[in-house]
Amino acid sequence: xxxxxxxxxxxxxNFIVEAQTGGMPANILVxxxxxxxxxxxxxxxxxxxxxxxxxxxxxxxxxxWLSGSVVLSDNKIFNIQKLRYNIYAQVIxxxxxxxxxxxxxxxxxxxLTFNNNFKRRFVNASNYKKQNTTQYFEVLLESKKGxxxxxxxxxxxxxxxxxxxxxxxxxxxxxxxxxxDIKKEKLASIKKNGNNITEVLSLTEVQKNQLEIPxxxxxxxxxxxxxxxxxNTLP
Numbered sequence: 001x002x003x004x005x006x007x008x009x010x011x012x013x014n015f016i017v018e019a020q021t022g023g024m025p026a027n028i029l030v031x032x033x034x035x036x037x038x039x040x041x042x043x044x045x046x047x048x049x050x051x052x053x054x055x056x057x058x059x060x061x062x063x064x065w066l067s068g069s070v071v072l073s074d075n076k077i078f079n080i081q082k083l084r085y086n087i088y089a090q091v092i093x094x095x096x097x098x099x100x101x102x103x104x105x106x107x108x109x110x111x112l113t114f115n116n117n118f119k120r121r122f123v124n125a126s127n128y129k130k131q132n133t134t135q136y137f138e139v140l141l142e143s144k145k146g147x148x149x150x151x152x153x154x155x156x157x158x159x160x161x162x163x164x165x166x167x168x169x170x171x172x173x174x175x176x177x178x179x180x181d182i183k184k185e186k187l188a189s190i191k192k193n194g195n196n197i198t199e200v201l202s203l204t205e206v207q208k209n210q211l212e213i214p215x216x217x218x219x220x221x222x223x224x225x226x227x228x229x230x231x232n233t234l235p
Contacts, residue, residue: 047168055156057171059088065095066112073106073124083112085122088154088171090134110136125151128180128187137178141225143232148224149178149187177224194218197227207234 048055065082070092072078082095091102092110109123125135128149137149157172177190179200188200194216198208211230217223 050156053156054168055170056168059086059154059171060093061085061087061112061152062114066114068110068112068119070103070110071108073108075108083110085110085112085136085152087152087173088156090136107134123149128178140177140221141228141232143228144182145232146182147180148228149180150221151176151178175221177218177221179228190218190224192219201231207231210234 046056046058048057048059062084065084067079067081068083070078070080070083080094084093084100086093086102089102091104092107093100093102095101107124108127109121111119111121113119121139122136123139125131125137128137135151137151139147140150141148153174153176154171155174156169158169159167178187179190180187181201188196190197190200194213197203197213197218201207203211211227211234213227216227218227
């Protein structure tokens with residue numbers, strides 16, 4: 001695996017990174033995911049080879065590259081022209097001379113910029129819980145009460161279509177929503193049916209009546225956001 005370190009890295013980092021607080025004190029690695037295309041005459045479909053097996057789909061949040069910024073654990077900030085969030089590997093990838101490279105220095109948070117300059121912010125889950133592996137949460141909503149967070153996961157699953165002669169594994173995405181109570185400094189996951197929301201927020205009977213919880217669908221992100229926007233208006 002190809003490695004760039006120290007001063008050698010600093011020689012070319014200016015091509016894609018504008019450092020606001022100095023050079024990136026990190027190694028960068030060529031991603032372990034290798035890519036082949038048009039397998040089995042599948043036009044315009046990208047196939048990844050993982051552990052020797054072909055996997056269709058994408059390990060990334062978005063198919064294309066996005067501009068954004070990365071904040072390292074020492075609070076140094078880098079603006080990057082072409083950036084990706086690899087959900088499967090939970091790493092941040094950027095492009096250098098048409099070669100994708102992974103940032104391996106500890107990242108505190110990062111931001112991706114979408115169309116119409118819409119920015120989405122992701123934070124290291126270690127800000128909210130102890131963990132042995134790196135994970136990131138998207139920050140959906142913040143208030144003085146707490147923070148609504150979203151965790152993305154992509155796993156490699158087997159194709160269940162037994163009639164497909166060219167069956168291969170594929171990336172399957174899943175989401176989990178969390179709420180961080182600022183006062184209690186406590187992180188809790190929200191069940192997909194929402195039946196633990198009373199415990200997560202320690203709601204009183206009066207608050208439950210005010211919120212009319214049954215009218216919200218906790219499998220739908222827009223509905224979850226509407227619920228917490230209303231919750232934040234309660235005293």
